[in-house]
Amino acid sequence: MYRLGIDVGGTNTDAIILDDQQHVVNAVKRHTTADIETGIANAIAGVLADQAIDRSQITKAMLGTTQVTNAIVERKHLGRVGILRLAAPATLSIPPYTAWPQDLVDALGGKYAIVNGGYEYDGQIQTEIDAAEIRGVLADWAGSIDAVAIIGAFAAMRTDQEEAAAAIVHDVYGTDFPVTQSHAIGSLGLIERENASVLNAGLYAVIANTVSGFEAALASAGIANAQLYLTQNDGTLMTAEYARHFPILTIGSGPTNSIRGAAYLSGQKEAIVVDVGGTTTDLGVLKNGFPRESSLAVEVGGVRTNFRMPDIMSIGLGGGSIVREHADGSVSVGPDSVGYQITEKAICFGGDTLTATDVAVRLGMTALGDAARVRAQVTQRVATAALAEIRTMVETAIDKMKTTAGDANVILVGGGAIVVPTQLAGVGRVTKDPQGGVANAIGASIGQVSGEYTRLYPYAEIPRETAMVDAKAHAEAAATASGADPATLAVVEVEEVPLAYHPANANRVKIKVVGELIE
Template sequence: MYRLGIDVGGTNTDAIILNDRLQVIASVKAHTTQNIESGIFNALTKVLQLAHISPSEITQAMLGTTQCTNAIVERKHLAKVGVLRVGYPATASVPPYTAWPEDMVEALGGYTAIVDGGFETDGRVLNEIDKKQIVNILSDWKGKVESVAITGVFSSVNDEQEEVVGKLAKQMLGEDVPVSLSSKIGSLGLIERENATILNASLAKVIQNTVDGFKKALENEGVVNARLYLCQNDGTLMSSEFARRYPILTIGSGPTNSIRGAAYLAEIRNAIVVDVGGTTTDLGVLQNGFPRESSLAIEVGGITTNFRMPDVISIGLGGGSIVTVNDDGSVSVGPKSVGYKIVEEAITFGGDTLTATDVAVRLGMSTVGNPERVAKKVDLGVAEKAMEEIKRMVEDAVDKMKTNANDASIVLVGGGSIIVPEKLAGVSKAVKDQLGSVANAIGASIAQISGQIEQIYVYSEQNREESLNDAQRQAADLAKEAGADANTLELVEVEEIPIAYNADGSTKVRVKIVGDLS
């Protein structure tokens, strides 16, 4: 009984295999390819050769990927989306796609409609829906849209109208057209919740190709007995079936995989994780073994949303970052990088481009490649100035993630972590592990399944205990739907935020439950 963890990054695809005691028995790094299937296949082939096990013995396979994030940023492979807002006339003054980049709207087709409907903050009907009106719009969209996003006013309090419209969409457009409901995806804030729902709908084709490519790569290598999981952006897993419905939850899973993997390797539950890749360095915070979530609205590809995301910052520093000597004699590092071409272009690997990795080799921090070639071609003074700049960049980034003035513990992971010096201002302890370069794949493979619900309850109508029990039940149902074992469910987070200016006791309740894989 073995687990396979794969993380597809912009530069490398990492793969690891764990035994039934969650010990790493094999790990590899392979170059990411344009075709996700071939990249996964290459990494999988190598890691199986190292593990010396039969592919049929793998019973669980986990994938962390940036495919959905890249599709939004690059505006590629996105579905044509029909955006249906249930909120006329209350929301007519701010139409869907307000403040969106024009190229993104064009990529999604620009199909929008605002129909009668909506609820008050306490769940009372604001306006009734008109089924005939909705059917006419859906009839016009038939054959034009590939996915539908439905958003209702205060559907986070009452989702009845969204459910009715969703069923109509399935009836009119067919079961093959995915339907995304905002009450299942976003939080408070109509526009941000609608934006997240549109993005979820737009990723229908991307997630289908990703899951199908993952499945095919596994089958081609003989991994036919494994259940497939994808990584969520809160550091937990979801079944491939669940991921097909909520692809937006994979965004941000790369950094969270590294954070979870770092916690596992360092056996630490509270620290700042510094994940140094080939192009960027991502920093996140471990709180009780899980990534700290951002409390701010998240912008993805220029679009503001409000679904849950890890509190992560990225800086343009990595092992492949290009080092430049400026006219005034100063030295800058990044943000441009040679990326996956580092094995061809970096000086230590026979190229002519001075990179951060060459600096580390020149200063004796690493012996990768050809140190003698670096010693001949890289000036020591330039290397020292470059390292001072690298040190400053990391120190500034760590400082931004701290919540107090005390020195922090950090965990260094990622293939580019060799460029970070051991002593940093504001850091009390820096932990490294020999498997840190594949921490993201480890994080993908050791994660649990989660279910999270965020909903408004009116305590004057339903008492607090009943409300919290209802939220926990819904979160548990989501966890089981995502693939969790019902017997292992554990409540890990409860948050109550009173809604300002409401005298009826309206409170936003957020509950998170985790469990082991079923």
């Protein structure tokens, strides 16, 4: 049995084949195309070329993609969302879309209604929902929206009002109409949770096209028996069907694929991963074998959200970064890059643009392209100065990712890792693997399946032991829905945060479980 792993980046689409022992059989890079299907099809064709593999033996196909992120950043292909906030009259002073970029509001349609509903912070009823009021709003929106986002005040404490409103939406618009309930997306904080839920609702069409393109590319390659999975931004997998309901969970999955791939290649569970691409370098932290989660509210496309995101730092350094010598003799690297045109523009490949890759060739760090041509055009002084700038950029970024003063272990991956020196201040050990260039695709293909659940539990009313059992059961149910084998589930993270001065001793509980794919 084989697994096919694909990661679609901004510059390249990588593909690998793993056998049943999780050994890499073949790996390729192909340029990413404007339409996802062509790029994936090219990568699949490349990785299967000259391989005596029975297509029917490829039983699992995993995809990591930036399509969802790009849709938000570029404001393209987003669906029209009707926002149903269950929080009147308490929240009328801050309407939905407050502090949003206007072009993104326009792309999502701008429709919202603040209706009766919501809870207090202790779980007491703020206002009962009014079914007739909700039905009236839905009647006004008929034919003008593609999805509904339902957001209740303190829905993290109690979910029944959101669930009741969703039932009304499905009764009016049909059982297949896309609905996002905020308690399944975000955490505490009404506005940030609402923002994340609205984005998720606007992405249903994007993820549907992505999954359809993936299915079509597999079918054209004769791969008919593979189960489809997409990568999540916590370094795990979810079924294609689950992804259709929670497309926002794919945002940030590219860097986490590389982090998981780095863990697999190095065998390390605690390290800083430096993933060097063609244009940017992403840094993340391995914590117990998984990407460290950001503890801060994260901006997505200019919108502040509070759903789960990996703790990632990006800097403008890559293999295609343009190197410039200035009039005062100083040398700068990036942040602009030749990107996927490196094979045309870099000096080592016959071009006339000095890149970070040319610096690595000039200093003997890699054997790539025409080294004699680089030596003839690039002086030792410029190359040395450029490398010093690269070293400083990476060392500074690593220091920012540290949580302790000691030396960190670093894993270098990515196609552009050849430009980074292996001797770095503040780093104890640097690990590189020959297959690190496709760590992202490896991370996609080896992923486990996760499920997590977050809720406020008033311990004065619900004993802690009962709360933990309940949260674990919900997390396990989410993992199973994502494609995990129930027999392999294990808890990997438990988080309890007490709410200060809460009369019922409420705690925010988050439990995460992971399991293996069902074979």
